[in-house]
Amino acid sequence: MKVGIGILGGGTVGGALLQYLINEQKAIVAKTGLELEVRGVAVRSLSKTRSFPIPTGLITDQPEQLVDDPSVDLVVELMGGLEPAGDLVMQALQAGKPVVTANKELVATRGAELIRRAEEKGVSLLFEAAVGGGIPIIRPLSESLAGEQITRVLGIVNGTTNYILTRMSEGLGFAEALEEAQALGYAEADPTADVSGADAAAKTAILASLAFGTWVSVDGVYREGIESLDPVDLRYAADLGYLPKLLAIGEETPNGVSARVHPALVPLDHPLALVRGANNAVFIEGPQVGELLFMGPGAGGGPTATAVLGDIIDAARELLAEAQVAPRIRFAPGRLLDFGEVETKWYVRLEVADAPGVLALVAGTFGDAGVSIKSVWQEGRGEDATLLLITHDALESNQRAAVTALRSLEVVTEVAATIRVQSDEP
Amino acid sequence: MKVGIGILGGGTVGGALLQYLINEQKAIVAKTGLELEVRGVAVRSLSKTRSFPIPTGLITDQPEQLVDDPSVDLVVELMGGLEPAGDLVMQALQAGKPVVTANKELVATRGAELIRRAEEKGVSLLFEAAVGGGIPIIRPLSESLAGEQITRVLGIVNGTTNYILTRMSEGLGFAEALEEAQALGYAEADPTADVSGADAAAKTAILASLAFGTWVSVDGVYREGIESLDPVDLRYAADLGYLPKLLAIGEETPNGVSARVHPALVPLDHPLALVRGANNAVFIEGPQVGELLFMGPGAGGGPTATAVLGDIIDAARELLAEAQVAPRIRFAPGRLLDFGEVETKWYVRLEVADAPGVLALVAGTFGDAGVSIKSVWQEGRGEDATLLLITHDALESNQRAAVTALRSLEVVTEVAATIRVQSDEP
Numbered sequence: 012m013k014v015g016i017g018i019l020g021g022g023t024v025g026g027a028l029l030q031y032l033i034n035e036q037k038a039i040v041a042k043t044g045l046e047l048e049v050r051g052v053a054v055r056s057l058s059k060t061r062s063f064p065i066p067t068g069l070i071t072d073q074p075e076q077l078v079d080d081p082s083v084d085l086v087v088e089l090m091g092g093l094e095p096a097g098d099l100v101m102q103a104l105q106a107g108k109p110v111v112t113a114n115k116e117l118v119a120t121r122g123a124e125l126i127r128r129a130e131e132k133g134v135s136l137l138f139e140a141a142v143g144g145g146i147p148i149i150r151p152l153s154e155s156l157a158g159e160q161i162t163r164v165l166g167i168v169n170g171t172t173n174y175i176l177t178r179m180s181e182g183l184g185f186a187e188a189l190e191e192a193q194a195l196g197y198a199e200a201d202p203t204a205d206v207s208g209a210d211a212a213a214k215t216a217i218l219a220s221l222a223f224g225t226w227v228s229v230d231g232v233y234r235e236g237i238e239s240l241d242p243v244d245l246r247y248a249a250d251l252g253y254l255p256k257l258l259a260i261g262e263e264t265p266n267g268v269s270a271r272v273h274p275a276l277v278p279l280d281h282p283l284a285l286v287r288g289a290n291n292a293v294f295i296e297g298p299q300v301g302e303l304l305f306m307g308p309g310a311g312g313g314p315t316a317t318a319v320l321g322d323i324i325d326a327a328r329e330l331l332a333e334a335q336v337a338p339r340i341r342f343a344p345g346r347l348l349d350f351g352e353v354e355t356k357w358y359v360r361l362e363v364a365d366a367p368g369v370l371a372l373v374a375g376t377f378g379d380a381g382v383s384i385k386s387v388w389q390e391g392r393g394e395d396a397t398l399l400l401i402t403h404d405a406l407e408s409n410q411r412a413a414v415t416a417l418r419s420l421e422v423v424t425e426v427a428a429t430i431r432v433q434s435d436e437p
Numbered sequence: 438m439k440v441g442i443g444i445l446g447g448g449t450v451g452g453a454l455l456q457y458l459i460n461e462q463k464a465i466v467a468k469t470g471l472e473l474e475v476r477g478v479a480v481r482s483l484s485k486t487r488s489f490p491i492p493t494g495l496i497t498d499q500p501e502q503l504v505d506d507p508s509v510d511l512v513v514e515l516m517g518g519l520e521p522a523g524d525l526v527m528q529a530l531q532a533g534k535p536v537v538t539a540n541k542e543l544v545a546t547r548g549a550e551l552i553r554r555a556e557e558k559g560v561s562l563l564f565e566a567a568v569g570g571g572i573p574i575i576r577p578l579s580e581s582l583a584g585e586q587i588t589r590v591l592g593i594v595n596g597t598t599n600y601i602l603t604r605m606s607e608g609l610g611f612a613e614a615l616e617e618a619q620a621l622g623y624a625e626a627d628p629t630a631d632v633s634g635a636d637a638a639a640k641t642a643i644l645a646s647l648a649f650g651t652w653v654s655v656d657g658v659y660r661e662g663i664e665s666l667d668p669v670d671l672r673y674a675a676d677l678g679y680l681p682k683l684l685a686i687g688e689e690t691p692n693g694v695s696a697r698v699h700p701a702l703v704p705l706d707h708p709l710a711l712v713r714g715a716n717n718a719v720f721i722e723g724p725q726v727g728e729l730l731f732m733g734p735g736a737g738g739g740p741t742a743t744a745v746l747g748d749i750i751d752a753a754r755e756l757l758a759e760a761q762v763a764p765r766i767r768f769a770p771g772r773l774l775d776f777g778e779v780e781t782k783w784y785v786r787l788e789v790a791d792a793p794g795v796l797a798l799v800a801g802t803f804g805d806a807g808v809s810i811k812s813v814w815q816e817g818r819g820e821d822a823t824l825l826l827i828t829h830d831a832l833e834s835n836q837r838a839a840v841t842a843l844r845s846l847e848v849v850t851e852v853a854a855t856i857r858v859q860s861d862e863p
Contacts, residue, residue, distance in 0.1 A: 031725065038586055041767065147576075151573035224467065304733060305731060307728060308727040318726075321580055324580070325583075339754070343467050
């Protein structure tokens with residue numbers, strides 16, 4: 012049972028996959044009965060030096076030709092980015108070839124269109140590796156839990172920022188922590204996609220789409236990055252028993268679906284506080300199944316290549332069965348909540364004049380905006396003081412209105428920081 | 438896309454599944470495109486009162502007829518036990534009907550034979566619900582990780598014993614903790630299958646078989662239950678920083694595959710120590726993927742029915758594709774390690790005469806058997822003393838030989854307890 016494979020992309024994951032397919036071919040045949048034969052690897056530069064050299068018979072810089080090659084039964088897209096990856100994936104599907112991709116950006120942006128095309132052609136488009144690296148999460152969501160009405164997806168889906176935040180909560184500044192992450196290979200030279208939350212937002216779009224059966228594009232995900240977190244607040248947060256995390260949250264509510272990525276303070280004894288370093292962890296909740304946790308290495312060549320290989324084996328089985336593949340999940344139109352309609356809790360740091368009645372004025376301002384305060388701490392004495400507040404759940408729009416109103420109070424020198432708080436157990 | 442379903446068994450899981458299929462039919466159609474129509478539910482007693490009444494048009498006490506019914510495309514076996522469940526599953530496969538089962542005992546005992554028959558007939562035999570209740574673990578192992586050379590599976594797969602051990606480590610005796618678990622519905626009236634480790638052994642057999650691609654029958658799993666754990670040792674263990682857990686362990690070593698279930702002490706900061714109450718958790722390790730954790734409710738009608746439903750949807754998709762289904766994992770013959778060949782660490786409690794030279798004599802006896810001691814504590818003074826030892830890794834056969842030799846020492850009044858220790862991180 013031979014299946015010809017064309018790999019688009021010769022980077023870390025492509026290299027790890029190729030190495031594994033070549034070195035472990037016998038073991039894969041023994042375990043799956045499938046002979047997965049690599050027919051070509053399309054790269055950008057033929058001359059680049061690689062940690063795992065691509066055999067000369069396989070390497071090419073003509074990806075379109077590789078996709079069209081009749082000996083290629085199945086296309087694996089590991090180039091990343093929207094183009095030319097998107098057109099190549101479309102070309103493969105159009106030719107009736109199943110596609111396996113690790114490209115979260117592409118799936119989160121053009122997923123609906125690509126899945127529709129795959130459906131029309133009766134072939135699979137699989138993307139387990141797009142979220143959570145080696146952690147099986149896409150297949151459990153779209154197959155094992157296909158019949159469940161999932162209500163929430165909550166997790167840490169970006170290892171780079173989790174590493175940086177772990178180190179920041181240990182006392183490092185953002186720049187220092189980022190530099191360390193880069194030195195260790197956890198962060199790229201240009202860390203924008205990670206620290207801005209863009210990477211996590213793409214993954215959140217995919218998770219929410221599969222969980223709720225309503226397609227959420229990456230543009231529908233509210234996003235804040237970690238760049239502007241002040242170490243001062245992380246120290247205060249630590250004193251109050253909280254750790255900072257970049258959270259990916261998808262929720263199904265009676266009014267619609269919400270998908271968002273932003274930094275949040277979680278209590279030290281919260282299960283997500285235990286996810287340290289570059290790990291990923293995702294909780295899935297539903298009325299029947301309760302709470303499930305999936306945890307593991309969220310990135311890296313080996314783990315990601317394992318997820319890609321699992322998809323290849325799945326697609327190859329379907330290919331050999333010569334079946335018209337029915338879609339795994341159908342997407343129905345659904346309402347996407349505006350972030351203002353979502354209930355959140357806030358940590359707020361205010362620099363205030365240390366005068367009698369300040370707290371009453373601040374609390375009244377929150378109250379007028381429909382936000383009630385859970386706890387308050389005052390730091391410092393004398394002329395000026397720092398007020399730390401944690402609110403109860405309230406509409407995000409009300410929290411923002413409260414902060415705007417605070418800014419106009421004479422006794423408030425500065426609204427120095429606002430960070431969301433996620434304290435309920437997943 | 439209609440699929441007719443015959444359910445064998447009207448107990449907790451069968452009832453939860455039926456209720457869900459009836460109440461959520463529209464939601465399932467919207468999400469999956471499949472109309473899953475229940476054509477009959479076979480029960481032992483037609484007159485029994487049930488929390489969810491089975492409609493009169495569906496209920497039957499003739500399971501063979503239901504399996505043979507031409508309007509039944511897919512059979513769901515939720516009776517439990519070896520017979521008549523096994524023959525009915527075989528009858529369905531023989532008729533070319535895919536089967537979904539939650540029956541761990543059946544799969545762990547006759548799995549190899551049933552899978553072979555399903556393969557011959559080109560239909561699926563799916564059993565996600567047999568291990569870990571609602572936690573997707575079978576599909577990740579057999580599909581997402583199909584290409585990985587998994588080296589270890591380590592976890593807690595029986596919620597009843599985990600609840601009892603959690604309560605025992607909080608000070609309750611075994612009988613008291615069991616009674617409480619029964620009152621809460623976590624333990625059955627006859628708790629033998631749980632407390633003896635038989636339930637966990639069946640699940641371990643299934644996990645090890647899928648992980649290593651070598652069929653391990655339940656008879657090949659070494660098994661010890663929790664009945665004989667002495668609260669005295671759990672108190673000592675707590676003082677030393679350990680918690681008791683009933684562990685399910687599967688390992689692939691250069692000499693063969695090991696599968697075992699036994700109580701073990703784990704350090705308080707070990708990830709498995711955090712799994713409290715009736716939860717299940719499974720770690721999966723491989724050279725490429727690293728360490729993955731799957732956690733969630735390991736039993737109960739809702740979670741288990743969710744897993745069954747995921748399998749039904751999967752099998753229904755294949756059915757509608759009219760494909761000959763290729764096997765997911767192929768099993769190759771492999772060597773099963775004798776438990777004596779496995780390396781373990783032991784906690785040993787000795788009652789000894791408090792005389793000079795006793796420790797040297799005890800340590801020498803361990804050493805002669807090839808076991809070195811990691812740490813020793815002495816409790817009590819005067820005539821008699823209690824010696825607590827934790828050994829380093831050594832062959833299980835050597836640990837046993839050491840204990841036998843200790844029994845013959847005059848200074849050793851009693852080898853009062855031995856419990857294995859699992860201190861390495863998964």
